[in-house]
Amino acid sequence: MDRDKILLTPGPLTTSLRTKLAMLRDWGSWDAEFNAVTAQVRRSLLAIVHGEDTHVVVPLQGSGTFSVEAAVATVVPRDGHVLVLDNGAYCKRAARLTSLMGRRCAVVDFGDHEPVSASVLDEQLKADASITHVVMIHCETGAGVLNPLQAVADTCAAHGKGLIVDAMSSFGALPIDARTTRFDALVAASGKCLEGVPGMGFVFLRKAILDSCAGQSQSLAMDLHDQYVYMEKTGQWRFTPPTHVVVALAEAIAQFEAEGGQPARLARYTANYRTLIDGMARLGFMPFLDPAVQAPIIVTFHAPGDPRYEFKAFYNAAKAHGFILYPGKLTQVETFRVGCIGAIGPGEIEQAVHAVELALQDMGIASGEPAI
Numbered sequence: 330m331d332r333d334k335i336l337l338t339p340g341p342l343t344t345s346l347r348t349k350l351a352m353l354r355d356w357g358s359w360d361a362e363f364n365a366v367t368a369q370v371r372r373s374l375l376a377i378v379h380g381e382d383t384h385v386v387v388p389l390q391g392s393g394t395f396s397v398e399a400a401v402a403t404v405v406p407r408d409g410h411v412l413v414l415d416n417g418a419y420c421k422r423a424a425r426l427t428s429l430m431g432r433r434c435a436v437v438d439f440g441d442h443e444p445v446s447a448s449v450l451d452e453q454l455k456a457d458a459s460i461t462h463v464v465m466i467h468c469e470t471g472a473g474v475l476n477p478l479q480a481v482a483d484t485c486a487a488h489g490k491g492l493i494v495d496a497m498s499s500f501g502a503l504p505i506d507a508r509t510t511r512f513d514a515l516v517a518a519s520g521k522c523l524e525g526v527p528g529m530g531f532v533f534l535r536k537a538i539l540d541s542c543a544g545q546s547q548s549l550a551m552d553l554h555d556q557y558v559y560m561e562k563t564g565q566w567r568f569t570p571p572t573h574v575v576v577a578l579a580e581a582i583a584q585f586e587a588e589g590g591q592p593a594r595l596a597r598y599t600a601n602y603r604t605l606i607d608g609m610a611r612l613g614f615m616p617f618l619d620p621a622v623q624a625p626i627i628v629t630f631h632a633p634g635d636p637r638y639e640f641k642a643f644y645n646a647a648k649a650h651g652f653i654l655y656p657g658k659l660t661q662v663e664t665f666r667v668g669c670i671g672a673i674g675p676g677e678i679e680q681a682v683h684a685v686e687l688a689l690q691d692m693g694i695a696s697g698e699p700a701i
């Protein structure tokens with residue numbers, strides 16, 4: 330069968346036919362029609378976080394990590410000091426890129442099964458006055474933990490520290506309100522909960538810090554301030570834009586708005602999540618996280634305890650039944666992950682659970698029950 334498999338991965342993810350069809354045209358990067366699409370996308374993105382009065386949004390070519398790196402380099406002065414709240418793989422990536430950008434970087438480690446803590450952050454900020462910025466991940470896609478954005482933002486505000494939020498896997502699905510949550514930069518991308526295709530990120534920058542960002546980035550291509558100034562002046566991207574990605578995102582946002590925006594998206598993903606958890610429990614699988622700290626974005630499951638289990642074979646068997654799973658990203662325990670996001674609903678998730686059941690049968694495994 331040449332039908333596309335359903336992607337149960339946190340980006341790229343399954344997109345609608347309408348979004349895919351938007352990519353069948355060629356656009357000139359200088360052309361007024363394409364510039365109008367870019368402007369519309371930027372207006373829509375700002376509206377999603379209610380940031381019209383307080384923030385600007387700057388799109389950037391590349392995968393999401395490019396935009397995280399650009400945000401750190403643009404927002405943090407070269408002699409700044411960043412504290413990363415670490416509860417997983419994407420936090421560790423943020424810390425690494427911060428160090429590589431030449432910024433002094435400290436990490437506070439929380440372990441990957443629990444949220445980061447605003448009260449621990451408060452103590453850290455009291456103990457070390459040299460910290461200028463905090464980096465947090467809203468939904469840690471590594472294990473799937475939801476981190477307390479509001480509490481961390483309030484703590485940073487109380488101490489007068491900058492906050493950079495990686496909201497890559499939450500933006501569009503979980504509520505984020507720039508009017509009540511103070512952040513200097515918040516980063517997301519086209520190919521996650523907005524259900525566009527991968528290829529561009531975007532960063533919300535607080536207007537109050539914009540001017541101070543000039544010249545801070547040591548990179549030409551990743552300088553968000555320069556990208557912003559040029560885009561405001563010309564309506565164009567500084568360098569070749571990912572035209573097909575931009576028009577697909579515009580189409581994906583139109584569907585997002587028609588569906589009912591963020592609340593509707595969260596409702597659908599929550600239904601996907603519940604269907605997944607219930608179905609997998611019927612097969613004996615156990616989620617890694619306490620449901621109280623779990624975001625309805627991606628679920629980490631313990632691997633089955635059966636000695637015949639092996640991820641690659643399991644992956645291939647599920648793929649043969651039409652579904653693409655995602656490997657685990659934890660170092661201590663054997664796990665795999667299943668995404669709840671993309672242009673899919675509970676019906677597809679039921680089918681995915683059935684595909685997992687068939688995959689276990691193919692491998693001669695009676696139950697998904699873990700060894701522990």
Ligand SMILES: *Cc1c(COP(=O)(O)O)cnc(C)c1O
Nearest residue numbers: 392393394419468470495497498
């Ligand atoms: C997807 C994701 C990113 C970006 O990853 P890329 O591979 O660069 O697209 C960054 N942070 C989080 C939390 C993510 O889920």
